[in-house]
Amino acid sequence: MSEAEKLVEVWRGSILECIHRGHAVICDAKGEIRVSWGNPDLVFLPRSASKMLQALPLIESGAAGALGLNPEQLALACASHQGAAIHTERVTQWLAELGLSDDDFRCGTQEPSDQDARDALIRAHEQPCQMHNNCSGKHTGFLSVAKHLGAGPDYIDLSHPVQVAVREAFEDMTGMESPGYGIDGCSAPNFATTLRGMAQAMAKMAAGETGSDVRNLASARLVAAMARHPELVAGEGRACTELMRAMGGAATIKTGAEAVFIAILPGPGLGIAVKIEDGGTRAAEAVIASLLVQSGVLEANHPAAQKRLHGPIRNRRGIETGHYRVLI
Secondary structure, three states: OOOOOEEEEEEEEEEEEEEEEEEEEEEEOOOOEEEEEEEOOEEOOOHHHHHHHHOOOHHHHHHHHHOOOOOOHHHHOEEEEEHHHHHHHHHHHHHHHHHOOHHHOOOOOOOOOOOOOHHHHHOOOOOHHHHHHOOOOHHHHHHHHHHHHOOOOOOOOOOOEEEEEEEEHHHHHHOOOOOOOOOOOOEEEEOOOOOHHHHHHHHHHHHHHOOHHHHHHHHHHHHHHHHHHHHHOOOOOOHHHHHHHHOOOOEEEEHHHHHHEEEEEOOOEEEEEEEEOOOHHHHHHHHHHHHHHOOOOOOOHHHHHHHHHHOOEEEEOOOOEEEEEOOO
């Protein structure tokens, strides 16, 4: 079994201050590995990087069609958003269309990461609610499926029809039975797989536009929605949003907690999965940016790419103190 490889160095001046080790895989829809670093068979939890797979039943069940969901709503179903007004206003409207409210969520409250939204709550002497949770779009998608199926309210239970459908889609796309699961920050089950399995799933989503069955069409719609609305997938200043804007639809990407990152490349029909061993998000962003550049879908000199590939790292006075060095 391969050990984690050195993937990113962090330098302060001329001193090597930190090394991030991890794993990365690029493969096609058949699961054939094109290139890998570390252990492609590492079992891990993809966390929010699996949201596109969790959203497949939203379309496959017929819920999206019955509700007339638009690309913005599909992008939100795959999002880890900032809780900004552009996110919460759309979630609120979607809930209203379902005849539901914040109380129907099972994701828990979260202070918005967006500063304007956070400041607005403070000025109004209000507390954050569940729609501010970064996963509220995903949970609105779950609620949509549950309502369409006539299922019960506890849509995050492992035996609930929503999660049964999610697991089926997840295992089919990854090409393997999930060896287990964890409970995510939003309380939904998060199914484990291997790096190779996750990269294969992303490659299948990349190839969605070339097929005509329900799963291919669902994959293609979700990928297109995310590429069309990167501001809804994450938010201003976030890597997902900035890098997808820089690529202009050439690739769709998604981060996950504990330094997971995936990419969907429709052109070559490839998928990428990255996991940094120490959970360092900056390293996951650096590695995914490097692999996107190498794959020809991101310009190395674009400011959004340089920000992740090199830095520079600046202190609170704006003085350049260091830089990143990606080793792949």
